[in-house]
Amino acid sequence: MNTVSLNHLWSYLQGLSLTANNQRWLSERLIEASTTTKNITPRHGNAYRKQLERLNELASLQENWDDDGALSIEPQVVSNVKDILHICPEPLLSTWVLFPDINGTLLIKFKGLHASISIGVHHYSYSYRKEDEAHRANNCPFEAGSVLNLMNSIVG
């Protein structure tokens, strides 16, 4: 709400027949609401929008999307990647692309790097090379924060 809107609201409130108790009640409710509202800033950066668009595109793939028997993407896998998008900083979002894999999972491929993360329903696997050292692991329990830490290790 901008200042003009707030002034209009104040004029309206002043025109109401509010007793002193009503006014105290209203002010207490407003103060209470202001201290409990979670300040979630939605991500509206270009990288986030692009990734979300890509994710939605892949989520709509039908069975046999590659004409060779590939499975459609598992809904939980889509949800997992959405969780990653929500917490991934905008600059980091630009460093990777999403691809579908044939068994209903999604692959995060880092641009120009030998690095990828496979996101499954309950687990993820990864493989990357950094400073001439290979890193890989299978079946890590999925948690968006862990994947984000991994991404920072790959790119950082």
Added chain:
Amino acid sequence: MDKLDGSENVARVLKTAWVYDGEISPSAFSLRPHIRETYISVLRELCDTFSNDLAEVVHRRSPVYYAKMNVGELRNLHVDTIEDDVYFDVKAVDNLKLLSHSGIFVYMNNIPLIGGEPFESFELKRGMPADSTLMTIRETLSEFAKKSIVKWKSEVSNPKPSNS
């Protein structure tokens, strides 16, 4: 199966789903587990039938993209899998329809890899993440393939009816 000469180039046709934002999906170099694939299909550029075979593979006469890979360089690719020795070879594979048909074979510790084996528990189960060793192998090939992407358009104006 005859091994191809190192000077030859082979083409891996890239499906639309495998190309995005300048990157090639490592999935383009999977040995498909549900058909126990033993090689990654490619076509030999040197073959006289290459253009016709390409058109046959894509079932349409419109621009497509393929990754052009040199056989000698493929054989020399290093795959950093930590414990295992992985290398690639390229051989001609008989195909009645596609005379230029060949395959990239993947060997781990001198044993040819087959789709779904020995990592059956990962690849065959829906929603399971890929095996990390296979991810390394596919990554290596996709980064290598990215070096030379060719846009190919058929010169034939009339579309050929699909046989499928």
